[in-house]
Amino acid sequence: MPSPAVSPAAGLHGSEPQGLPPGVAGDGDPAIRAVVRAALAAPVPMWVGWGADLTGFGNAAFEALLARQVRPGSPASEVWRDLGEGLLTQIGAASAGEGRIATVHLGPRRGRAILSAGPVLDEAGRPCGVLCTLVPQDLGNGPVQNATDAPRREMLSRKAWLADLGDVLGALDDSDAIAEAAAARLGPHLGVLRCGFARADATGEVLTVTRDWTAGVASAVGAHRLDAFGPWIATSLRRGEAAAVADANGDPRIGPRERAAHAELGVRAHVAAPVLRARTLAAVLFVHSASPRVWSEAEVELIRDVAERTCAAMEASRALRALRSNEALTRDILEISDDCIKLLDLDGRLRFMSTGGQRVMQVDDFSLLEGRYWPDIWPDDAKPQVEAALAHAREGRLGRFREEARTVRGTPRFWDVVVSPIVGDDGRPARLLAISRDITAQRQAEESLRESEGRFRAMADSAPVMIWTSDADGRCTYVNRIWQEFTGSHLSQAMDRNVLMAIHPDDRPRTEAIVTAARAARRPFQTEYRLARADGSYAWVIDTASPRLAPDGAYLGDVGSVLDISERRRAEEKQALLVNELNHRVKNTLAVVQSLAIQSFRLGQVDPTVRNAFEARLLSLARAHDVLTQESWEGAQLCDIARRAVQPFAGGPDRIALEGRGVWLPPQMALAVAMALHELATNAAKYGALSISGGQVDLSWTVADLPQGRRLRLSWVERNGPPVPPPARRGFGSRLIQQGLAAELGGEVVIDYLSTGVMCRVDAPLPTEDAG
Amino acid sequence: MTEEGPAGANGGFAGKRILVVEDEMIVAMLIEDILTDMGATVIGPAARVSRAIELLGAESVDAALLDVNLAGEMTTPVAEELRRRGIPFAFATGYGAAGVPAGFAGQPLLQKPFQERDLGQVMAQVLAA
Numbered sequence: 001m002p003s004p005a006v007s008p009a010a011g012l013h014g015s016e017p018q019g020l021p022p023g024v025a026g027d028g029d030p031a032i033r034a035v036v037r038a039a040l041a042a043p044v045p046m047w048v049g050w051g052a053d054l055t056g057f058g059n060a061a062f063e064a065l066l067a068r069q070v071r072p073g074s075p076a077s078e079v080w081r082d083l084g085e086g087l088l089t090q091i092g093a094a095s096a097g098e099g100r101i102a103t104v105h106l107g108p109r110r111g112r113a114i115l116s117a118g119p120v121l122d123e124a125g126r127p128c129g130v131l132c133t134l135v136p137q138d139l140g141n142g143p144v145q146n147a148t149d150a151p152r153r154e155m156l157s158r159k160a161w162l163a164d165l166g167d168v169l170g171a172l173d174d175s176d177a178i179a180e181a182a183a184a185r186l187g188p189h190l191g192v193l194r195c196g197f198a199r200a201d202a203t204g205e206v207l208t209v210t211r212d213w214t215a216g217v218a219s220a221v222g223a224h225r226l227d228a229f230g231p232w233i234a235t236s237l238r239r240g241e242a243a244a245v246a247d248a249n250g251d252p253r254i255g256p257r258e259r260a261a262h263a264e265l266g267v268r269a270h271v272a273a274p275v276l277r278a279r280t281l282a283a284v285l286f287v288h289s290a291s292p293r294v295w296s297e298a299e300v301e302l303i304r305d306v307a308e309r310t311c312a313a314m315e316a317s318r319a320l321r322a323l324r325s326n327e328a329l330t331r332d333i334l335e336i337s338d339d340c341i342k343l344l345d346l347d348g349r350l351r352f353m354s355t356g357g358q359r360v361m362q363v364d365d366f367s368l369l370e371g372r373y374w375p376d377i378w379p380d381d382a383k384p385q386v387e388a389a390l391a392h393a394r395e396g397r398l399g400r401f402r403e404e405a406r407t408v409r410g411t412p413r414f415w416d417v418v419v420s421p422i423v424g425d426d427g428r429p430a431r432l433l434a435i436s437r438d439i440t441a442q443r444q445a446e447e448s449l450r451e452s453e454g455r456f457r458a459m460a461d462s463a464p465v466m467i468w469t470s471d472a473d474g475r476c477t478y479v480n481r482i483w484q485e486f487t488g489s490h491l492s493q494a495m496d497r498n499v500l501m502a503i504h505p506d507d508r509p510r511t512e513a514i515v516t517a518a519r520a521a522r523r524p525f526q527t528e529y530r531l532a533r534a535d536g537s538y539a540w541v542i543d544t545a546s547p548r549l550a551p552d553g554a555y556l557g558d559v560g561s562v563l564d565i566s567e568r569r570r571a572e573e574k575q576a577l578l579v580n581e582l583n584h585r586v587k588n589t590l591a592v593v594q595s596l597a598i599q600s601f602r603l604g605q606v607d608p609t610v611r612n613a614f615e616a617r618l619l620s621l622a623r624a625h626d627v628l629t630q631e632s633w634e635g636a637q638l639c640d641i642a643r644r645a646v647q648p649f650a651g652g653p654d655r656i657a658l659e660g661r662g663v664w665l666p667p668q669m670a671l672a673v674a675m676a677l678h679e680l681a682t683n684a685a686k687y688g689a690l691s692i693s694g695g696q697v698d699l700s701w702t703v704a705d706l707p708q709g710r711r712l713r714l715s716w717v718e719r720n721g722p723p724v725p726p727p728a729r730r731g732f733g734s735r736l737i738q739q740g741l742a743a744e745l746g747g748e749v750v751i752d753y754l755s756t757g758v759m760c761r762v763d764a765p766l767p768t769e770d771a772g
Numbered sequence: 773m774t775e776e777g778p779a780g781a782n783g784g785f786a787g788k789r790i791l792v793v794e795d796e797m798i799v800a801m802l803i804e805d806i807l808t809d810m811g812a813t814v815i816g817p818a819a820r821v822s823r824a825i826e827l828l829g830a831e832s833v834d835a836a837l838l839d840v841n842l843a844g845e846m847t848t849p850v851a852e853e854l855r856r857r858g859i860p861f862a863f864a865t866g867y868g869a870a871g872v873p874a875g876f877a878g879q880p881l882l883q884k885p886f887q888e889r890d891l892g893q894v895m896a897q898v899l900a901a
Contacts, residue, residue: 193820233871583866583867584841584866584867587865587866587884587885588796588799588866588884590866590884590885591796591866591884591885591886592796592798592799592800593885594802594885594886595796595798595799595802596798597800598888599798599801599803599805602805615887618885619885619887620883622885629867745882
């Protein structure tokens with residue numbers, strides 16, 4: 001028999017009956033043609049074979065069942081080879097006239113089918129071919145009863161396959177494993193080259209394949225930019241549309257660059273199915289085919305479906321993992337927390353107690369407590385409170401109380417308890433949650449603080465000075481009895497107000513600045529201000545305050561004591577007035593004496609040098625008084641006195657060098673030293689070192705701390721001057737120095753007339769330091 | 773009566789009318805003598821604030837020398853009146869610069885007690901202003 005498979009022109013043959021696939025018409029018997037025509041339209045998987053080597057044709061249902069294309073004109077040996085042992089013999093027998101039934105193995109996932117093979121008889125009743133009909137056994141919801149069920153069967157088989165896939169993916173809890181399992185099932189199912197699941201990053205622009213399945217070719221694992229697939233694919237995927245390409249080489253939507261990329265991966269045809277989440281590309285499932293392939297709608301739909309399921313499985317596994325870690329966290333919290341966390345039923349019976357709670361309650365065996373009525377474990381006098389809190393919680397509200405109760409081992413503890421409802425599915429409280437916090441230490445601290453505050457107040461109220469305390473924000477927390485009497489405001493009026501409330505408005509800004517700065521630095525402060533008396537007048541007070549610190553060092557506020565110093569202040573003001581008057585009088589008196597002298601001298605035609613010497617002495621005395629005036633007649637610094645005394649004679653810089661530490665002289669001593677220095681300088685200017693250029697004076701002093709007291713040692717040394725002979729007659733100046741000064745100071749004064757110049761040494765006791 | 777002293781400072785006082793406000797009689801006399809010697813005409817001396825204000829209203833005055841404190845009465849009103857009239861003046865005080873009334877810091881100052889030449893210098897400075 002001629003081979004029907006080989007006539008390429010057969011499909012174009014004019015005599016060929018319409019509607020038959022190419023390569024089928026050929027030289028076959030009319031009976032064969034009729035059977036083929038019938039099979040072509042049948043929804044049941046059928047294969048018809050004829051001729052010596054049983055070349056044949058399988059219908060679409062047959063191809064779908066085998067999940068592969070069956071080229072018309074393929075010999076039986078090629079079609080049936082892998083489907084079961086001895087099948088070819090059975091089919092051969094059928095074609096010879098003996099009908100046969102056999103089992104066909106469609107593959108591990110497709111199960112089996114029943115093959116019914118019978119001869120096709122020609123008009124003469126002789127066998128001229130074979131008709132094979134397959135009935136799948138393991139797919140769908142049972143054996144398919146008749147041929148009209150085929151589409152439903154196909155749908156059922158897809159459903160079953162997907163359900164099976166769902167089971168497999170659902171059992172995995174790792175995203176990579178899920179991706180791998182999905183690819184490994186879908187790839188062989190579609191008979192493709194490569195299949196993989198790519199996850200997108202947060203932008204949806206970078207796709208990462210961690211695992212894929214291939215039919216032995218290179219993997220596509222790695223990161224891929226969505227744009228690299230070309231604008232058409234990228235846009236489709238972003239929109240959530242699957243991109244199916246039957247042949248990359250002929251598809252105008254695939255650009256030259258992308259075509260090269262396809263070639264590199266060995267891909268001619270492919271489908272990419274996107275999964276969107278929140279309108280952003282979340283993942284893509286792709287299948288690659290090495291040869292051109294037309295993708296049916298059903299296939300594309302399946303790929304989309306698998307993509308969605310794979311993504312859903314990953315999300316479910318993530319949620320499950322998060323849930324597990326939440327559970328672990330909850331367990332840890334219950335374990336670690338020192339709060340006693342209990343679950344009660346609505347009757348108030350104990351059903352659960354946290355591990356940490358058992359620890360603080362000193363429970364060794366919770367089973368002994370389980371089921372007990374919770375209020376019963378509280379002392380009798382606390383019970384009403386506990387039951388009231390339970391009643392609140394049962395009504396859907398929060399119950400709260402603080403009570404003392406002993407732990408199981410009898411340790412007394414103070415508890416802060418919150419009872420709250422746990423709402424069930426019906427929206428009503430189903431169980432109660434009771435959390436007890438041990439506040440014994442806090443309570444003790446509060447109590448001891450209250451006690452010490454009480455002691456402090458008792459003491460402060462009997463103190464003779466005004467006392468106030470403030471909190472950390474500067475608000476008054478207490479004023480003692482004397483303060484209340486003085487200001488005429490009651491404690492209740494003072495509480496919570498600014499501690500500066502009763503201060504004279506003029507003194508407030510300054511005082512507030514001091515108090516605020518001290519509070520910020522947690523430092524003591526002392527300041528004076530006018531405080532309002534009860535009668536509205538103001539009294540000068542001195543306020544001395546320091547921070548109050550808790551045992552743990554926390555800043556609580558300040559405590560201040562206020563002393564009425566208006567008497568002292570008045571005395572000071574009076575003294576200041578007197579000193580001013582004294583200054584005025586002294587200076588005016590000196591001016592009057594000077595005026596008298598000058599006018600006497602003017603009338604008496606006295607030698608001008610006498611008048612000048614007198615005036616200079618008077619002015620020197622006045623200058624010394626200036627220093628004392630500035631210091632309110634309390635004394636003067638020796639360096640100030642010395643500088644003023646020699647200033648009129650200094651002439652130029654460095655002619656009189658002063659050197660010595662700060663020494664405080666009482667007024668009497670200051671005046672005596674000033675006058676003596678004036679005489680020495682006058683003398684030097686007339687006869688000594690200051691009478692010629694180049695002459696110099698060193699004026700220096702030290703203080704010696706001796707066992708019998710402090711002594712001032714002052715020296716006046718003239719250098720580079722002319723030799724000064726001792727005066728023949730002791731004048732006023734030398735008498736003032738040697739007798740007057742020595743007597744005034746109660747010390748020794750020595751003047752030597754050396755060839756190098758005059759030298760004067762003073763050695764005198766100083767009053768004790770604090771007497772100054 | 774001519775006396776020795778910095779003659780250069782004394783030259784320009786001829787014909788100048790200087791108001792002297794000073795409550796210490798002896799001091800006032802001395803000031804009067806010195807200024808007269810220098811060729812000036814002394815208005816006053818006034819020992820009270822009211823008298824000084826009176827004189828300012830009645831006499832023409834080129835310059836003034838004011839004691840800050842007249843037996844407890846501050847001469848600030850006189851200083852203000854002088855300033856209002858645009859008449860230059862100096863303070864005389866035993867207190868130093870710290871004793872000058874507020875608002876008049878920088879005014880020429882004669883420190884008491886003073887020497888003749890100090891008075892001449894301060895008044896020359898005032899009249900030059």
